[in-house]
Structure formats: structure tokens, C-alpha cells
Amino acid sequence: MIRLGLTGSIGMGKSTVAKMFAAEGVPVFDADAAVHRLQGPGGALVAAIEARFPGTTGADGVDRQRLGAAVLGDDAAMKALEAIVHPAVGAERARFLAEHADSPIVLFDVPLLFETGGNRAVDKVAVVSAAPDVQRARTLERPGMTAAKFDAILARQTPDAEKRAQADFVIPTDVPLEETRAAVRAVIACLSRPTGR
Numbered sequence: 001m002i003r004l005g006l007t008g009s010i011g012m013g014k015s016t017v018a019k020m021f022a023a024e025g026v027p028v029f030d031a032d033a034a035v036h037r038l039q040g041p042g043g044a045l046v047a048a049i050e051a052r053f054p055g056t057t058g059a060d061g062v063d064r065q066r067l068g069a070a071v072l073g074d075d076a077a078m079k080a081l082e083a084i085v086h087p088a089v090g091a092e093r094a095r096f097l098a099e100h101a102d103s104p105i106v107l108f109d110v111p112l113l114f115e116t117g118g119n120r121a122v123d124k125v126a127v128v129s130a131a132p133d134v135q136r137a138r139t140l141e142r143p144g145m146t147a148a149k150f151d152a153i154l155a156r157q158t159p160d161a162e163k164r165a166q167a168d169f170v171i172p173t174d175v176p177l178e179e180t181r182a183a184v185r186a187v188i189a190c191l192s193r194p195t196g197r
Contacts, residue, residue, distance in 0.1 A: 002105045002191050003121070007113035008128030009157045010150070011139030013173030013180070017128045018109040020184040027100040031110045034092040035085060039064075048084050053077070065144060072152055086116070105191050114158045114166065126187055127167035129160055130174035 006021070008014040022028045038045045039062035049067065050057040056067040071077040093108070100106050110118050119125050130138075139150050164170050169190075171183045 001101070001103060003123045004105060004107050004187070004191065005113045005119055005122035005125045006107055006109045006128065007111060007119075007125065007163065008173075009135065009160050009163070010111070010153050011135040011142075012128045012130050012160070013138070014109065014111065014128045016177075017126075017171055017173065017180065017184060018107065020181050021107045021188070024185065024188055026105050026107050026188065027096070027103050028107045028109055029093055029096040031089055031093075031108070034089050038085070038088050038092070045084055045088055049081070052080055052084065072149070078156075082116075105188065112157070114163060115156070119166070124168040124191065125166065126169040126171055127160075127163045128171050128173055129164055130172065132160070134174040135160075 004026075006014060006018055008017075018028050018030060037043060039049065040046075041059065041061045043061050046057050046061050049062055053067060053070045056063055056070055067081070071081050097106070108118070108122055110116070113119050113122075113125065136150065139145055140147065169183075169187045171180060171187065173180050
């Protein structure tokens with residue numbers, strides 16, 4: 001089994017690319033989706049997050065806007081949140097691997113792959129990338145996003161150029177969708193060769 005890590009900064013189109021891998025039959029572990037489940041209504045992490053960050057949860061689980069406001073720009077708060085979330089996501093990941101033990105390739109969709117050291121737990125890394133103006137325009141279209149919030153998020157992420165430099169594959173998303181899909185298929189073809197290179 002080849003463990004492929006998929007990452008990319010905010011607004012780069014990573015979710016779209018992950019869906020393309022899934023459409024090609026590659027099992028995908030979506031770290032963000034796991035976090036949403038764990039923090040959603042009745043989620044396993046809701047009580048621990050409320051205890052550490054009072055007023056950030058409700059009937060629908062974690063209020064991501066309130067939690068974001070509580071941790072963004074506060075390194076100690078962010079580390080405390082990560083200490084709650086990361087072990088639970090690790091357990092979900094282990095279950096995913098057990099379920100897909102026979103798959104030749106599995107994909108780990110992890111936004112902060114390099115930032116959390118997750119790149120050491122995969123065999124290859126694919127980075128989703130787009131031009132900075134495309135990235136900014138996409139991100140600012142999101143509900144509740146502001147230029148200041150976008151800049152604060154970017155400041156916590158490894159710069160795109162560094163991610164591309166460390167990647168085994170770079171998948172462009174500021175091109176027509178079919179070109180992005182062709183890049184995804186090329187990665188799968190490359191990893192499906194006997195050497196995986």
C-alpha cells in the first residue's frame with residue numbers, strides 16, 4: 001500500500017482534487033471531515049472542547065466561528081485545541097487504514113500535512129497549487145471570510161512555494177478542470193507502477 005498525502009493551502013482546490021482521486025477509485029481519508037464528525041452534534045470531542053473553550057459549543061456541536069475566534073492568533077490556545085483534536089483524528093485514521101488494508105493506494109487529505117509533521121507518516125506527498133490571486137479570490141468568496149482572516153490563516157500555513165518544493169507531485173488547479181483531472185490520473189499511474197516512482 002502506498003500512502004499518499006494530499007495537501008495545499010486554503011483556497012487551492014484541495015477538496016475538488018480529493019474528489020477526483022475518489023472518483024478514480026482511491027480511498028480517501030478526509031481529516032477535515034473527521035474533525036467535523038468529531039465536533040458535530042453528539043461528537044466525541046464536543047465536551048472536551050467546551051470544557052477548554054467555554055461558550056464555543058451548542059446543540060449543533062462546536063460553533064466553528066466562535067472556536068475560530070477563540071484560537072486564531074493565540075498559539076497556546078491553538079496548541080490546546082490540537083492536543084484535543086489530533087489524537088482523535090489519529091484514531092479515525094487508524095480505522096480507515098484497517099478498512100482499506102487491501103488497497104494499493106490510499107489518500108490522506110490533510111490541510112496542515114507539513115505543519116503537523118504528517119508528511120512523515122505518508123510515502124508520497126501531492127500538493128494542490130494555484131496562483132496567489134486565484135487562491136485569494138476563491139477564499140474571499142467563502143461565507144464569513146475576510147481579508148484579515150485569510151491573512152491570519154495564511155500566516156499559520158507553510159507557504160505554497162515551500163510545499164511545492166517538498167512535494168513529490170504538484171497538481172495545478174488554476175487550469176481547466178480536465179487538466180487537473182489529467183494530473184490526478186498521472187499521479188495514480190505513477191504510483192501504480194511496480195516501483196511507485
